[in-house]
Amino acid sequence: MATTYDIxxxxxxxxxxxxxYEQLKQAYQTVNEHDEAKKLFDEFRQLQLxxxxxxxxGEAISEEEAKNAETSFQNIQQHKEITDLMSAEQRMSLLINDLNQIITxxxxxxYGTLGEENK
Amino acid sequence: MATTYDIxxxxxxxxxxxxxYEQLKQAYQTVNEHDEAKKLFDEFRQLQLxxxxxxxxGEAISEEEAKNAETSFQNIQQHKEITDLMSAEQRMSLLINDLNQIITxxxxxxYGTLGEENK
Ligand SMILES: [Ca+2]
Ligand SMILES: [Ca+2]
Structure with a gap:
């Protein structure tokens, strides 16, 4: 019989x-092959982080930082390699969220039942 | 053929x-059947949250709040129903973490490979 781990x-x-996953992998490779896109994307991700x-x-975000993030976002959207990657990431994320919802x-x-009891 | 969702x-x-899961469910039921334990546990969870x-x-935690949490934790540990529940939660959490590590x-x-390339 298959165990929980096997499954x-x-x-x-x-x-x-x-x-x-195949599309996400492909989209990452494509960005990695385009030096300018990769550089902009890495910068954008770092800014986001x-x-x-x-x-x-709880630290305040300065006006300059907000403007930098906005500019960086506008820049990356000029590159189809990056917008393709972000779309692929979103599709992957939807799949993983669906699976997580099922499993949990x-x-x-x-926990839901307990919450009800506390009302 | 089984799909990702079937699995x-x-x-x-x-x-x-x-x-x-069976043990966690049982431990929750036991706590729910003991009014004093349930009250203390609900209070502890709320304090934690x-x-x-x-x-x-980024808000500061006052000395009084830290002391209340400590007292609440000492109180719940006097109840076997609650320590059993916390152990069951920990075992469940270890299983879910294992499964998540496999799946992701x-x-x-x-992402790991990409990280390496940036070095
Ligand atoms: Ca390159
Ligand atoms: Ca009761």
Missing amino acids: AYDLEKQIRESDE DLQQKQMS KPLQEL | AYDLEKQIRESDE DLQQKQMS KPLQEL
């Missing part, structure tokens, strides 16, 4: 062979 | 039938 490995294999960390630590349903039920 | 539903079924939210928004390995590989 998780099956699922991993399916994800690896999914259109979503920096702003997220500031927000999480037993836990949601358990 | 995710299989995995959900396995999790629902796992010892970890409040402190987490403060930390995430393709993504970790993709």
